[in-house]
Amino acid sequence: MSSLKSSVPTQSYFASCPKGLETLLLEELKTLGADNAKETVAGVYFDGPLEMAYRSCLWSRLANRILMPLATVTCRNVDELYSGVKSIEWDRHLSLDGTFAIDFSGSLPGLKHDNFAALKAKDAIADYFTALMGRRPNVDRVTPSVRINIRVSKGQLVTSIDMSGDSLHRRGYRQSGGAAPLKENLAAAILLRADWPGMAAKGGVLLDPMCGSGTLLIEGALMMADIAPGLLRTHWGFSGWLGHDEILWQSLLEEATARRDAASQRQWPEIRGYDASPQSIDIADENIDAAGLTGRVRVIRKELARFAKPTHAVIDQGLVVTNPPYGERLGDEASLIHLYRNLGQTLRREFEGWSAAVFTGNPDLGKQMGLRSNRQYQLFNGAIASKLLTFKVEPEFFVNDPSRSAEAPAADEASRGGSLTMEMLPAGAQMFANRLRKNRKQLQKWLKKNEISCFRLYDADMPEYAVAVDYYEGWVHVAEYAAPSTVKLEAAEQRLQEVMAAIPVALDIDPKFVVLKQRSRQKGTSQYRKHDDSNEFFEVREGQAKLLVNVKDYIDTGLFLDHRPVRLHIAEKAKGNRFLNLFCYTATASVQAALAGATFTDSVDLSATYLEWANKNLALNGFSDTAHRTIRADVLEWIKTCDNLYDLILLDPPTFSNSKKMTDTLDVQRDHVQLIKDSMNVLSRDGLLIFSNNQRKFELDGDALTMFDIENKTDWSIDKDFQRSRKIHHCYFIRHNKK
Template identity: 50%
Template sequence: MTDRHELILTCPKGLESLLLEEATALGLEEAREQTAAVRGFGPMEVAYRLCLWSRLANRVLLLIQRFAVADAQTLYDGVHAVDWAEHLTSDGSLAVEFSGHGSGIDNTHFGALKVKDAIVDRLRTSSGQRPSIDKLNPDLRVHLRLDRGQAVLSLDLSGHSLHQRGYRLQQGAAPLKENLAAAVLIRAGWPRIAAAGGALADPMCGVGTFLVEAAMMAADMAPNLKRERWGFSGWLGHVPAIWARLVEEARQREQAGLARPPLWIRGYEADPRLIQPAKNNVERAGLSDWIRIYQGEVATFEPRTDQNQKGLVICNPPYGERLGDEASLLYLYQNLGERLRQACLGWEAGVFTAAPDLGKRMGIRSHKQYAFWNGALPAKLLLIKVSPDQFVTGPRASGPQPTATPAMEPARLTEGGQMFANRLQKNLKQLGKWARREGIECYRVYDADMPEYALAIDLYGDWVHVQEYAPPRSIDPEKAQARLLDALGAIPHALGVSQDRVVVKRRERQSGTRQYERQGSQGQFLEVAEGGVRLLVNLTDYLDTGLFLDHRPLRLRIQREAAGKRFLNLFCYTATATVHAAKGCARSTTSVDLSKTYLDWARRNLSLNGFSDRHRLEQGDVMAWLAADLGEYDLIFIDPPTFSNSKRMEGVFDVQRDHVALLDQAMARLAPGGVLYFSNNFRKFVIDAGLEARYAVEEISASTLDEDFKRNGKIHRAWRLQARQ
């Protein structure tokens, strides 16, 4: 075998130019970039050095043969032509990886099978002995890439991907691969900063990947020195003497590096569950003397206090995956930017993000950006010099500071964001006086008052519930997102609430039972007061909160009129109207809903107020239940959904189509002199004229809207029905 080989180094997409520089420095000759790979030439010593020292590659492949492939047979023949006895014994083990397609081979499993058959058939002895298959730890790993009729046949010298350094046995929910973390550090200038004795801090360190990779660079540690088994370990072409010399050289460099005074490298993590796994990873990497990890929020992380000590702040903020993550992520970025401005003057920063628009909200300009791919997710590295000339200046929100972070400065707002903040403060001043006078702690403070900020904002005590109306398709999604971020930046200061008490949801046109589906699983219930009763709301887990604020006047009317009455609540939801009826001394209550979840919630609402007996909760399809019920009721409340279907329900309920049948059946259950209240929020609803002929029907919509909903008179419509005398 020749001692000059063609080598192929694979890497994550976007790392090619960095890998080219690294591989060239490690001795690769005639190196050139390809998509997610670098090719070049070198002796076995260079191949081994790349395996041992590359911080960026996934695999090091040694080219065996290139040949044309027209069909499955020519694929077999091309592989079979190789003298495999130079690489593997007949009693050895083998693993094959096949990628690409074409030439009639569109299934990678079939392609791998043909390659395996060709190798095994070439090595089969006269006695029938042949190599076995071992996918985990084979003696030889073979890789074949098929691209436009050309086969590239290689040996995988690395074995398992080189990003698997071996120290990270415990990881968080969204781990950053080690070689991508190393690439981010290199782009952020860490090798230069470390060489000058600089410090490093990661305020969102997770399980410590940035910290370990940074310390390994600073201590001159070969990233793959601790790996015990390689792709070449059982290969017949392996030269142990060369490998042993390189390993010994790497060990000596590591010992010398670790003997130097450690650099100041610190990590901070808000999630207490990740602290011990991070420390375990640091210990496995042999870097406990170099790295310290503390529990702490972004707003409290401390860089080194020595005024002469400068360094790099590096972080990979979490990605938003749940409904409403925009708010928490925005405030995270704002807090990060504020902390950099307050405590890191003169430092450099690198923020690796899949949401560069949020990066703009930090209040510091990035002087350079690099594009990366984190798996299939496009990402950017924002490089920042933390100096006053890079701070974004502009108008600031006025108003109260958030209670949980009093040291934080108000967010810097755009002109539109400042106008939005002004409107919020104006509304709060006007509606706040009314709410305090009426003893109301849950109310709507904003409802798309400014069309470009299409939000509904409700106060629940010191919590804020924000619903974003989905923008029409004619609106540029990027502009809509920018306006949402403007609004979220303004809300805490304009309303005087803590950033961590802002919950965001997107309200779109709902179909089926989507409005009842669980959106999260935090299970956090908040107790609120209304009209002398206590009610439970959940701001995070469902699209709606369990309390329709616009129906407050109707609930209070029911409370006033319920004394001695038999009350029926259809489509009862969480039975808040039932609680008010019970508070008003109703003789009995019956509440019907299809959802077991909401009936359980209703039971908790009743129990919270000390009501348990004489209050019946029925699960069932309202239309079917009414048809079977023989009871008589003095006071009935019906607030149906616009549209509903369910596996437990016969057919589909449509309020416009079905309201006549619904009201006729309900009126048949109404006692003489009884009253039925009917409401719905379908804006195009038209009540059937025949109902007005059969019953005394009075529209009472205007009297069922409190001050917080009067600017949106179409939020719902309501009627009072009685039998004609």
């Protein structure tokens, strides 16, 4: 083919790109040798010889297309569009035996469909050839010899040859993208903004804790190794163009190949990714292999909960970069708040001194990380306006931990019991305050030894003060038991006032952190009924787990403190086991099992409210729904059709339930035999079923369950802070009878 290089040594070009990448693209093109580069919206104009166009196609990590304008004319209607396109000498660019396709963008008066404008342009080219040669080239919309770009803007028609053909972001290594994949040139922009090239030059590490199909990792490797992003592509827009210089193009390919080969001889930094989804890891492995980076880029299936600094090598610095789900793309935003929070906590704990970059379509989620970003960049992920947040993981950028409620008391605050003193309290309140202090002193050593921060402090120790007082890391939850009919309402009200006056003084806390709830026998769905709409969740710890508590909105707080020994026992036994949580409530036991290394967990409940809470708890600890599912279903029906097998099961039904969504009512005394039998049907031969309930008068029907090995563990399951009320619940370990 003939070359136009000698006759037209310099040509004007336009490189298009996603919005937000223009400045980066400008600098990239200058580095590649562009002349007169000028930034505009969604692209850069530049000049250079044909070699510059080829080099841009081969080496640009940011551009979508490289366009070579052929003509710019005035265009006010479709007739002028037709004449403007037809006026070009198309036989200099397109062979009669070749094919072409039209890409149209812009607007014209009276034009309703882009397809009509593209058709008029196609007719203009066809009519040009027919008039000149008696026949015309064919149209091929998929792989044309020449792709023609036509744009009308502000009364100007620009007709260009698309030198790239397919969009340059399609490098050729992506075998499949998985859910909502990040485009390659956007990934490159993220890495450039996060200064990955600078970090790589110092031997830094690149880690992605939620790597998906591996795009950030692959682009980071190509960038670090000086590998041209276009080397894997097999089709170019200029290949069938009559001005194509094959010798020049081959020389550029040989240069790029030599630079790639040289990279294989150098020492590579650690480039590693993790994802909870086995499907994503499989896709990432395929993409890495297709990019020729096997052994250089590694991906491992791992939950965010397990993300930590690699320990197999001495690593002083690096970049943690990721594109987490952000509501528009995947998942429930309420849960994602806690996923971002977990990421921030991990960065502060594990990666001090490193850099981090988080690309998100919901910047408000980034605020949950407890880190102040040092830079923010506006970018677009397709049509989604997004932001790149970059961080220096240094103590000076740490902000208040958002895991605690905005109203939560600080750990070092003391003596905030208001203006009252012990001497100023009424006699009854003084008596109650003294009992609280006595109980706290008796528990103090035990709490410290066992690292317990949430506990029951008082449970109707004195009959005249019929309340339960629970302490949640600075908050106090007071549940008033329904007074007996023999107690006058006025007397009950007086004693309750004494309780509420005594607690701030006895515990040295501000009265606003003391929350009172009337408590009576639960029936049906009343346990789900809201008492407030504060939506205030704060984080507490139990063992390894971080759990969300809400002391204001519901009768219960989201964490049943009396089941602490059972949850911690599940944490001891769950490693490598399949765990099922029936009537899971907020899935606190599932969190303990997941943290302990359960193969997977399934958590079943009928309440959408509590399952949403469960998802928040799991996300807060870095777990996705890939291996840790929450299932909304009537347990009574679900368990009968379950076809999974589990090694560890927690069965903790309510005393009674008659939800409208249930096909039948539940009475734990009446129904426990069938519930246990159904649960044992999905328990592995060597597995353990933990059956618990809080029906104070409950009696296990042992005669109906003789086929199982049953051990009463009630005494064991009641911790020191609940021993004043030993009928708080019943607990049994049930196994298959080995006889």
